[in-house]
Amino acid sequence: MFDNPADLIEKIRLGEDSYLELKEVRFAGNRVTAPHRHSLADELAAFANSRGGVCVLGVDDSREVLGIALDRLNAVEDLVREVCLSVITPPLAPVIERQRLPSSTGEMVAILKVDVPRSLFVHKSPGGYLHRVGSAKREMTPDYLARLFQQRSQVRIIRFDEQPIPGAVLDDLSLELWQRFASPRGKDRREVLLEKLAMARPDTDGAVRPTIAGVLMASPNPRRWLPNAFIQAVSYRGTEVRPWGDRVYQLDAQDITGPLDQQVLAACRFVNKNMRVEASKKEGRHDSPQFDLTAVFEALVNAVAHRDYSIHGAKIRLRLFADRLELYSPGAIPNTMTVDSLPYRQAARNEAITSLLAKCTVPEGDRPFSDRSAMMDKRGEGVQIILDNSERLSGQRPFYQLVDESELLLVIPAASLLGEEA
Template sequence: MFDTAQELLDKIRLGEDNFLELKEVTFSEKKIKGPHPDGLADEMAAFANARGGVIVLGVDDHREIVGIPPDRLDDVERYVVEIARDRITPPIYPIVERLELPASDGSLRPVIRTEIPRSLFVHRSPGGYLHRVGSSRREMEPEYLARLFQQRSQSRIIRFDEQVVPEAELAELDNALVDRFRTRQTQDDRTTLLQKLAMARFDEREILRPTVAGLLMGSRNPQHHLPHAMIQAVAYRGSEVAEHVGDVSYQLDARDIKGPLDAQVVGACNFLLRNQKVAASKDVGRKDIPQYDMTAAFEALVNAVAHRDYSMSGARIRLRMFSNRLELYSPGALPNTMTVDSLPFRQASRNEAITSLLAKCPVPDDINGLNTSRATMMDRRGEGVAIIMERSEQLSGRRPVYEMLDDSELRLTIFAANPQGNPE
C-alpha cells in the first residue's frame, strides 16, 4: 500500500481517507510529546479492524512534510512498536519503514511510514473497539462488532485455516514445500494447485494470497505473519515447576520450535529424545528402555498442530517435560460435539485444510524410535488417540490423561516409564 515514495507523496497531497492517517511528531525535551500513545493505538487498531492502512509520522495536519529529527528516528520507531504491542489487544505487528520525502522548500526530510495490515483478529485499544470510516476512527456499534467477530472467527463459513492472511505474498510459499503435495497424476500449475489445496485464495481486492493453512504448511517462516503458531518446549529438572522457584537451573532445556508444522513436529520429537532418560534392563541381553514411546509422542504432536485453534492470538502449543511425565497443551476447546471421553472413539476437525495437507505430507525419516506403517503424517481415520493411549500404557503401565482446562486449552499428560534398570 503506497509502496514507493512517490506514491506515498501523491497520496499525502490528497489528504487523509480510509487508508491514510497523517501525524506530526512533537517532542518535550527528550520525550515524545505527540502523538499521544492512546490516540496512536486507536488509529492502528481502527485500521487493523477495517481494511488496513498507513500512518505517516512526520506530516502535519496541513499535509506539510515537517519530518522527524534524524537522531530521534530510533526513539519514534520504538515508540510505535511498543504502543502496538502493549496498548492493543491482541497486539498488532506493524510494518515500520523509514524514508525521506521532499518538503515544500525542496529539502528531504525523514518520516516513518507505518503500515497496519487488515487483521485476522478483532483488536481492542484504549478507545474501545474502533474501525476506520473515511478519515476518522469510530467506535463499532454492537451489531457491527458482533458481525466482525463472527467474520474473523472460526465460526465463519470459511474456516479459519482457509482464510487469507493479509499482506502475505505467494512468493513466501516455498516451491519445495508445496511440491510435496503433488502426486504423479497432478498436472496443475502452481497457482491452480495452491487453490485446490486451500493454500491460497483471492482476497477482497482479487489478489491471490496465502491462507493460514498455506503459510503453516508451505512457508519456511510462517511465524512472520502468525507469531503464535509454534511449539514452546521446556524440560524441567524435577516433577513440579514450583519445586525450583528461585533456582536458575530448574530448566534443563528450553526451545521455541518454529517453521512449518511438520518441521515443528520433528523439532519437538527431537527435543523429547534429547531430554528423556533411557534405562538399561537387567534381563539377559541389554535392552534400552526410554521414558516415552516415540510413536505415541509423534501422534500426540501431530494431533496438536493439526487440531489446535489458530484463531487464538498469542496462544502457543506448550510441551512441558518433567522427571515423571510430559504435558502437552493445545490451545482451543474441542471442536463440535467432541468431549474428552469421546476422543479415542470419534474424530472431528476444526482445521480441514491443515489436516488434509498433513494427510498428504510424507512422514519424516529422521525421528529415532518412530515406528509407524503410515506414509503420511496423518491417516484421517482417527486412530491417533488410540495409538497414544495404548502404546503409552504398554510402556509405562499408566494410561495417558486428557483434560479440558477452562474450556480453552486441552492438556494431555503422558506418564514416564519407570523400568527396573539403571538410568543412563
C-alpha cells in the same frame, strides 16, 4: 502500501482518506506529547480492522511535511511499538519504516511511515472496536462488529485455517514445500493447485493469497504471519518447575519452528534426546525408554493439527519432567466433544491442515516415531494409540484435561526406570 516515495508524496498532497492518516509529532523535552498514545492506537487499530492503511508521522493535517529530528526518531519509533504491543488487543505488528521526504522549503527531512495491513483478527483499542470510514475512524455498530468477527475468525463461516493472509503473496510459499502435495501426473498451474488444496484463496481485493494452512505447511517460517505457531519445548530436572538445589532446573529448551510436519518431527527428536532410557542385558540388550515414541508422535500430530490458531498469544507447550510429559494445546475441544469422548469421536477444527498432514510422508530416518508412511491417519485412531501404548509401557493411563476452557492438556506418565533418582 505506497512503497514508492514518489507515490507516498503524491498521496500526502491529496490528503487523508481511507488508507492514509497524517500525524504531526511534538515533544516536551525528550517526551513525545503528540500524537497521544491512545489516539495513535485508535488510528492504527482502525486501519487493521478495515482494509489496512498507512500512518505517516511527521506530517500535519494541512499536509505540510514537518519532519522529525534525527536524534528523536528512536523515541517516536519506541512510542509506536509500545502502542502496538501494549495498548491494542490483540497486539499489532506493523511495518515501521524511516524515510526522508522534501519539506515545503525543499529540505529533506525524516518521517516515520507506519504500514498497517488488514488483520486476520479484530482489534480493540482505547476507543473501542473502530474501523476506518473515509478519513475518519468510527466505532463499529454491533451488527457490523458481529459480521467482522464472523469474517475474520471466531464464528468460522469460513474455517480459520482457510482464510487468506493479508499482505502475503504466493511467492512467500516455498516451491519445494508446496510441490510435495502435487500429484505426479497433475498439470495444474500453481494458483489452481494451491486453491484446490485450500493453501490459497482469493482475498477481498481479488488477489489470490496464501491461507493460514498454506503458510503453516509450505512456508519455512510461519511465524512471520502467525508469531505463536511454534512448539515451546522444555526439559526440566525433577518433577516441578522450580530451582533444583544449586543445579540448573532446565536441562534443555527449544523453540521449534518451521512447517507443521517438521515441527512434529523436531519435537519427537527433542523428547528422544532428553528422555532417559534404561538398558537391560536380559536375553540380549533391551532398551526401555521413559515414553513410547509412537504415542508422543501421535500426540504432537494431534496438537499441531487441532489446536486453535485464532487464539492470539497461545502456543503449543511441551514439558518434559522426570515422571511425566505434559503437552498443552491452545483451544477448547471442538464441536460437542468432551474429554471423555476423545478416544471415540472425531472432529477436525482445521480441515485443510488435517488433509495436508495426511498427504505428508514420514521420512525413512524418522520411522522410529511412527510405523506408517503418512503424518496423519484419518481413521481417528491416534488418541487410542496414545492411551494404549503409554499405559502398556508405564502401567499408568495418560489423561486429558481442559484448562480454563481454552487449552487442552495431555499428561503421559513416564515409565519407572531402575536406579533413577528419587
